[in-house]
Amino acid sequence: MRKVIIAGNWKMYKTQAEALDFLRGFLDHLNETPDDREIVICAPFTALGTLSKNLHGSRVRVGAQNVHWEDAGAFTGEISAPMLVELGVRYVVVGHSERRQYFGDTDVTVNLRLRAAQTHGLIPILCVGETKQQRDANETEAVIIGQLDKDLRGVDQERLVIAYEPIWAIGTGDTCESEEANRIIGLIRSKLNYPDVPIQYGGSVKPGNIDEIMAQPEIDGALVGGASLIPNDFARIVNYKTVV
Numbered sequence: 001m002r003k004v005i006i007a008g009n010w011k012m013y014k015t016q017a018e019a020l021d022f023l024r025g026f027l028d029h030l031n032e033t034p035d036d037r038e039i040v041i042c043a044p045f046t047a048l049g050t051l052s053k054n055l056h057g058s059r060v061r062v063g064a065q066n067v068h069w070e071d072a073g074a075f076t077g078e079i080s081a082p083m084l085v086e087l088g089v090r091y092v093v094v095g096h097s098e099r100r101q102y103f104g105d106t107d108v109t110v111n112l113r114l115r116a117a118q119t120h121g122l123i124p125i126l127c128v129g130e131t132k133q134q135r136d137a138n139e140t141e142a143v144i145i146g147q148l149d150k151d152l153r154g155v156d157q158e159r160l161v162i163a164y165e166p167i168w169a170i171g172t173g174d175t176c177e178s179e180e181a182n183r184i185i186g187l188i189r190s191k192l193n194y195p196d197v198p199i200q201y202g203g204s205v206k207p208g209n210i211d212e213i214m215a216q217p218e219i220d221g222a223l224v225g226g227a228s229l230i231p232n233d234f235a236r237i238v239n240y241k242t243v244v
């Protein structure tokens with residue numbers, strides 16, 4: 001059985017005080033959450049320790065948004081996997097399009113980060129996805145297959161999550177049609193050698209579209225940006241309803 005994972009990606013939002021405020025508004029909603037889903041909050045580095053402490057004993061797991069491939073060294077501004085593990089972090093987002101676009105991450109560094117995360121027992125959430133230009137040029141499949149091919153070399157697929165995040169759908173309100181997301185996620189799955197990798201959809205996931213997204217047979221969860229910052233909205237997403 002594939003695991004369902006609903007993860008929030010807070011990006012560069014929330015101080016420690018704001019993170020605690022969020023928990024006060026969010027955790028009560030989890031009483032009604034079915035057991036079949038894993039809940040993750042991927043927060044800025046500065047909030048990770050606070051979140052771990054305050055989520056201890058809850059069912060919410062803590063995730064980071066980046067990890068360096070060396071355990072330690074002269075790499076100003078970077079964070080290593082052992083540092084994250086010490087803070088109680090279980091998941092880490094790797095290869096988000098914002099890291100690839102603004103901070104120079106390439107398929108080579110994404111691959112190094114994935115392997116370092118796994119070496120230290122972290123579960124990476126690998127993000128792949130095409131730009132609008134690539135989609136319009138009918139390159140979507142080739143782009144994604146190319147990313148998977150390079151990013152996953154030497155990666156243990158049994159300890160991995162993948163997020164399909166079409167870049168044109170991120171933060172735009174322009175969600176990918178759920179059938180189309182399902183088709184691409186099916187394509188991703190067909191390229192894996194371990195078929196039970198949880199594959200999420202990400203890009204303008206909101207309370208109003210989560211039920212439809214999760215009704216798709218290939219989609220195993222969501223990676224949620226903006227809506228994960230609002231306790232009621234993220235709670236509604238986590239508590240998505242199974243449409244029969």
Ligand SMILES: O=C(CO)COP(=O)(O)O
Nearest residue numbers: 009170171203204225226
């Ligand atoms: O980038 C995303 C999650 O990693 C998606 O962001 P939005 O949900 O704000 O579109």
